[in-house]
Amino acid sequence: xxxxxxxxxxxxxxxxxxxxxxxxxxxxxxxxxxxxxxxxxxxxxxxxxxxxxxxxxxxxxxxxxxxxxxxxxxxxxxxxxxxxxxxxxxxxxxxxxxxxxxxxxxxxxxxxxxxxxxxxxxxxxxxxxxxxxxxxxxxxxxxxxxxxxxxxxxxxxxxxxxxxxxxxxxxxxxxxxxxxxxxxxxxxxxxxxxxxxxxxxxxxxxxxxxxxxxxxxxxxxxxxxxxxxxxxxxxxxxxxxxxxxxxxxxxxxxxxxxxxxxxxxxxxxxxxxxxxxxxxxxxxxxxxxxxxxxxxxxxxxxxxxxxxxxxxxx
Amino acid sequence: xxxxxxxxxxxxxxxxxxxxxxxxxxxxxxxxxxxxxxxxxxxxxxxxxxxxxxxxxxxxxxxxxxxxxxxxxxxxxxxxxxxxxxxxxxxxxxxxxxxxxxxxxxxxxxxxxxxxxxxxxxxxxxxxxxxxxxxxxxxxxxxxxxxxxxxxxxxxxxxxxxxxxxxxxxxxxxxxxxxxxxxxxxxxxxxxxxxxxxxxxxxxxxxxxxxxxxxxxxxxxxxxxxxxxxxxxxxxxxxxxxxxxxxxxxxxxxxxxxxxxxxxxxxxxxxxxxxxxxxxxxxxxxxxxxxxxxxxxxxxxxxxxxxxxxxxxx
Numbered sequence: 001x002x003x004x005x006x007x008x009x010x011x012x013x014x015x016x017x018x019x020x021x022x023x024x025x026x027x028x029x030x031x032x033x034x035x036x037x038x039x040x041x042x043x044x045x046x047x048x049x050x051x052x053x054x055x056x057x058x059x060x061x062x063x064x065x066x067x068x069x070x071x072x073x074x075x076x077x078x079x080x081x082x083x084x085x086x087x088x089x090x091x092x093x094x095x096x097x098x099x100x101x102x103x104x105x106x107x108x109x110x111x112x113x114x115x116x117x118x119x120x121x122x123x124x125x126x127x128x129x130x131x132x133x134x135x136x137x138x139x140x141x142x143x144x145x146x147x148x149x150x151x152x153x154x155x156x157x158x159x160x161x162x163x164x165x166x167x168x169x170x171x172x173x174x175x176x177x178x179x180x181x182x183x184x185x186x187x188x189x190x191x192x193x194x195x196x197x198x199x200x201x202x203x204x205x206x207x208x209x210x211x212x213x214x215x216x217x218x219x220x221x222x223x224x225x226x227x228x229x230x231x232x233x234x235x236x237x238x239x240x241x242x243x244x245x246x247x248x249x250x251x252x253x254x255x256x257x258x259x260x261x262x263x264x265x266x267x268x269x270x271x272x273x274x275x276x277x278x279x280x281x282x283x284x285x286x287x288x289x290x291x292x293x294x295x296x297x298x299x300x301x302x303x304x305x306x307x308x309x310x311x312x313x314x
Numbered sequence: 315x316x317x318x319x320x321x322x323x324x325x326x327x328x329x330x331x332x333x334x335x336x337x338x339x340x341x342x343x344x345x346x347x348x349x350x351x352x353x354x355x356x357x358x359x360x361x362x363x364x365x366x367x368x369x370x371x372x373x374x375x376x377x378x379x380x381x382x383x384x385x386x387x388x389x390x391x392x393x394x395x396x397x398x399x400x401x402x403x404x405x406x407x408x409x410x411x412x413x414x415x416x417x418x419x420x421x422x423x424x425x426x427x428x429x430x431x432x433x434x435x436x437x438x439x440x441x442x443x444x445x446x447x448x449x450x451x452x453x454x455x456x457x458x459x460x461x462x463x464x465x466x467x468x469x470x471x472x473x474x475x476x477x478x479x480x481x482x483x484x485x486x487x488x489x490x491x492x493x494x495x496x497x498x499x500x501x502x503x504x505x506x507x508x509x510x511x512x513x514x515x516x517x518x519x520x521x522x523x524x525x526x527x528x529x530x531x532x533x534x535x536x537x538x539x540x541x542x543x544x545x546x547x548x549x550x551x552x553x554x555x556x557x558x559x560x561x562x563x564x565x566x567x568x569x570x571x572x573x574x575x576x577x578x579x580x581x582x583x584x585x586x587x588x589x590x591x592x593x594x595x596x597x598x599x600x601x602x603x604x605x606x607x608x609x610x611x612x613x614x615x616x617x618x619x620x621x622x623x624x625x626x627x628x
Contacts, residue, residue: 100449103427103447103451104428104447106424107425107428107430110417110424110425111425113421114417114421114592117434119587119589119592123587126576126581128590130592132597133592133595136417137417158473159469159473161413259442268440273433275437276442277444278446283446
């Protein structure tokens with residue numbers, strides 16, 4: 001390997017990752033930065049960057065950098081950074097978030113269909129008010145994005161006896177679903193859905209893909225769930241569609257701007273559930289393990305896991 | 315058939331069932347009673363009773379009665395009625411409630427693990443407060459009762475990647491689960507569980523089976539879910555166990571007395587969710603269809619579906 005490999009860990013609590021990586025026996029020297037100032041100092045010495053929301057202007061000074069491992073599944077901010085040399089590899093975490101994100105989706109769908117709001121209120125009033133609950137069974141769910149996250153949503157939808165449609169860039173994934181649609185088939189895809197779930201990466205091809213045209217093609221009783229990225233949806237057009245009852249509601253974990261500004265109408269629109277980007281939490285141990293394995297591969301000159309096609313954007 | 319077969323429909327809204335049964339082409343003349351007074355008048359003319367909470371003392375005057383079809387899955391009140399002749403057949407609805415009840419169980423478990431209470435409060439305050447959610451995956455769920463309802467709970471637990479234990483009177487059902495326990499093995503069954511779900515029928519063998527001894531064998535962080543019958547649990551002992559933190563909480567849809575009395579401590583005990591017997595709603599169309607098919611079988615002298623073993627009690 002020649003000179004010692006240096007990996008810079010950048011996030012709010014880099015020491016938590018360093019401790020775990022050292023326990024696993026890191027093949028690299030580990031540097032830690034917890035603020036943009038520290039990152040600016042250490043960026044020029046890093047061969048490898050393991051990071052969450054790295055300040056994009058600092059890529060210009062990272063002259064030794066050969067590889068960036070994102071701490072999450074989405075890498076839209078990294079691939080879009082103009083200062084990041086095209087020759088630098090980018091990898092993302094794969095196969096870790098699907099289970100958690102699918103739990104989020106079904107936790108929210110079930111809370112609505114079983115009317116938890118009414119149940120909790122009745123309990124608070126010591127009031128016994130039976131009613132007939134609805135069911136997820138038999139409804140049609142459409143999942144845009146059939147990667148490892150979409151795949152887990154499909155699997156749970158099957159257990160709830162739903163009909164499952166999917167939209168994907170690659171026809172290979174259609175075997176997972178009852179009906180597959182291509183990326184130019186949004187309108188026929190959404191037309192019959194009870195629930196549309198966005199589990200797509202944010203790329204130039206998907207940015208703003210859910211706008212007025214798609215929202216107007218949805219059924220008035222249908223629901224939008226976004227666990228992908230906020231900018232998949234044109235938020236202004238979503239607000240208008242909700243106000244005009246083009247769809248019945250939305251469950252949103254991601255937004256064009258995060259934190260969601262206090263003045264956003266989404267906080268209080270009827271039928272809208274807002275959550276603060278909690279659907280797919282990183283588990284430090286798992287993310288550290290993923291990076292550790294990739295770091296060993298890197299040190300040994302082997303192919304990396306989760307390699308991003310920077311032209312496709314994911 | 316000789317004289318015309320007469321079926322008495324007894325529930326709050328018997329006409330809803332009569333309309334459906336007539337549309338299906340009933341082989342019997344259909345009588346309707348919506349109150350105990352009407353039932354008292356019509357009981358002596360009924361060959362068949364299709365009922366929900368029939369007044370048990372009226373069985374004495376039902377001298378032509380040969381068969382009772384319950385409108386639900388539980389028949390504890392019917393088999394326990396001393397005035398019901400031992401020769402009268404009892405049938406219950408089977409294979410209709412599993413999906414709904416399993417949705418109830420996972421809706422409530424997911425709402426806890428994803429902390430919906432905190433999410434809803436933060437949204438009401440327009441406050442962006444991310445946190446790391448827990449997960450159902452990897453937890454051990456134990457299901458007491460592996461009939462059609464327990465079986466559906468097992469199926470959904472698998473989709474959430476849980477370890478599944480089961481307790482059943484019959485070893486045949488053990489193949490569904492990772493570890494099976496017999497009815498005399500409650501203590502080893504509950505010892506390692508994160509969640510104990512009761513999906514048992516109420517019989518002399520199961521009444522009060524979950525009392526202080528079982529509750530004390532549970533882990534302090536574990537949760538009890540009752541979707542069976544209230545009297546499976548000794549409620550006073552459950553309240554004490556919750557107060558003494560022998561377990562962390564309970565999700566209760568059924569109670570010793572229903573409606574749950576306003577003075578019950580369960581309404582306000584920390585960690586307790588109370589719902590008004592809504593986990594397995596009857597769907598009129600499906601229940602009517604089930605009875606219709608059984609009525610045709612009865613008229614043709616064929617075996618009935620959902621036949622209850624009155625000695626076993628279910």
